[in-house]
Amino acid sequence: MxxxxxxxxxxxxxxxxxxxxxxxxxxxxxxxxxxxxxxxxxxxxxxxxxxxxxxxxxxxxxxxxxxxDFVKEQTAKYILEKETQVISSEEKNKYEQNAMNHWDVFYKNNKDKFFKDRTYLHLEFPELNPMSLNRDQTRIYFSDKKENPQVQQSNNSNNNNNNKNNNDENEEVENREKEEKDEIVEEKDKWWKFVTELKKDECKGTVMEVGCGAGNAVFPILKINPEKYFYAFDFSPNAVKLVKSHPNYNEDRLTAFVCDIATQQLPMFIKDNSIDITLMIFVLSAISPERFDHVLSTIYKSLKPGGVVYVRDYGLYDLTQLRFLAKQGRKLDEHFYLRSDGTRTYFFTKEILQAAFEKVGFITEFSSYETRELRNRKRMISMYRVWVRGKFVKPLEETNNNNNTTTTTTSTSTQ
Structure with a gap:
């Protein structure tokens, strides 16, 4: 017993x-x-x-x-007791005003070598997987796209060693790849060679990525979604330049543009009620919480009734947050921290994430944690990573507050 x-x-x-x-x-x-x-x-x-x-x-x-629950129990009381030092309001405002500049310098220095491609998003979010590809089929496709996998792996290793300040998210992608390499899968069917990609005027759905960075999310899912048209934007001009210089950038399938969604409206060519799917992958955490209402209201307006927003971001008590705690002097506000390069990170509970979306009119389909244990055998340490994932839907039926009428619209969201 x-x-x-x-x-x-x-x-x-x-x-x-x-x-x-x-x-x-x-x-x-x-x-x-x-x-x-x-x-x-x-x-x-x-x-x-x-x-x-x-x-x-x-x-x-x-x-x-x-x-x-176990992770939460082990850390909550220590964090509540230790987090007392907060950056001054003057310093906080300075970093808010210069948020774009810090990210622009980040992409100028790191270019497209910092974050790994997110080749797993369609496996998590079904609307991005119209061909119902499994993990093996996905792995075969992305392996085929690497002209020299050994050189690619070596280059990625060098880049990771040279960029450790803001690279927490890559731990997830790297370990996913290690798990997948444990089993050898023979290439049986190059399905992508038989896929016809539709142009903008032929597309059957529209996807918009908020905070696209260098394109590490949008480019991996372009081929997997041949019937959709994509928009991708970032407030960093250098990030958008990287997207436009990517060998797979083609305006028949993707339009990239600069926009600061925290302070601006979307450009005129993104019409209200026109987007089927919006992606927010590790982006809302980089925005000041005071701006959440504006950001999410803007996204809400752009979505078709029945359209969805997929979110993946940092969760409360993630290892990264504990690193900030250990360094002291990094706290901007509740759950909001400053990195050494001037960029910022917010750590969500699933309740806070859900409340932020529901406040502007979204319906929550799910809001949950993904919590992983990462072990380093050489150093004999065990580390926890915590992410939040969510799917939020613009309702089919909206109430017009100006005339107290209710309008019902049929969803055209891509399934």
């Missing part, structure tokens, strides 16, 4: 150690006398670090699901 401690350790590891085989197995003799250190307690300043005894780890997983 399992003891209480054994049960807790299994919960802490985030999975059933005895009931699930892992892809990598390690010899515990190599770890004799060592303990895995929980970085949550380290960064939050706890006097006693939580650890897992090496004999209880029969195998090694670098990336696994873990229970959110």
């Amino acid at each position: 399992s003891t209480s401690n054994e049960k807790n350790d299994k919960t802490w590891n985030g999975h059933d150690l005895d009931g699930k085989k892992k892809k990598e197995h390690w010899n515990n003799n190599d770890l004799e006398g060592k303990k895995w250190v929980d970085m949550n307690t380290k960064y939050s300043g706890a006097t006693t670090e939580k650890s897992v005894i090496d004999q209880e780890i029969s195998n090694e997983t670098s990336w696994d699901n873990v229970d959110w």
Whole structure:
């Protein structure tokens, strides 16, 4: 019969150690006398670090699901006690006014080498996967697109080593790739060679990405969505230049433009009620919370009734937030922090994310956490990553407050 401690350790590891085989197995003799250190307690300043005894780890997983409630319990009290130092209002306003400049310098320095391509979005968001591609079919396609995978992997490694300040998000993509490489998949069908891409005047749906950066999200899903037309914008002119200089940029399928959605309206060619799907991938967190209403109201106006917004962003108590806590002097406001390069990051609870969208009229289809445990075997540390994911829908039926009438519109949202 399992003891209480054994049960807790299994919960802490985030999975059933005895009931699930892992892809990598390690010899515990190599770890004799060592303990895995929980970085949550380290960064939050706890006097006693939580650890897992090496004999209880029969195998090694670098990336696994873990229970959110446990992460929350281990960090909340430390964060509430420690977070007292806040940047002055004068400094906060300075970074708000110069937000575009900091991101523009970021893309000028890093170009398109910083973030990895997000080749997984269509697997998470079904409206972006009209051909119902599975993970294996996706992997075959993106592997084929790499002319020299070994050189590509080497270049990515060098870029990651040279850019560690703002690179938290890449840990997720890198570990997804490691998991996928564990199984060899033979190339059986190059499905993409038989796909006909529709031009703008022929398209059957429209997608808009807010805060597109260098195009790491929009370009991977262009081919997978041949029937859709795409808009992508960023408030950094250098980021938009990178998108337009991409070899796959073609205005028959994609229009990129500069827009600061935190302070401006969308350009005239983005008409009200014209967009089927909007993507917000690690972008709302870079915007001051005071601007959320304006940003989301603007997106709401652009969507067709029945249109959807997909969100993926940083969650409260993510490892990145604990790093800010450890450094001190980085807090701009509640859940809002300053990076050393002048860019900013907000950490969401699912409730805050949901409330922000519902305030401007959206209906929440889901708002949830994705929480992972990342282990570094060499350093014997265990780290938690927390993201929020959401799908928000513009209702088919809207009430006109000016004349108290209700209008019903049939959805043309791409399924």
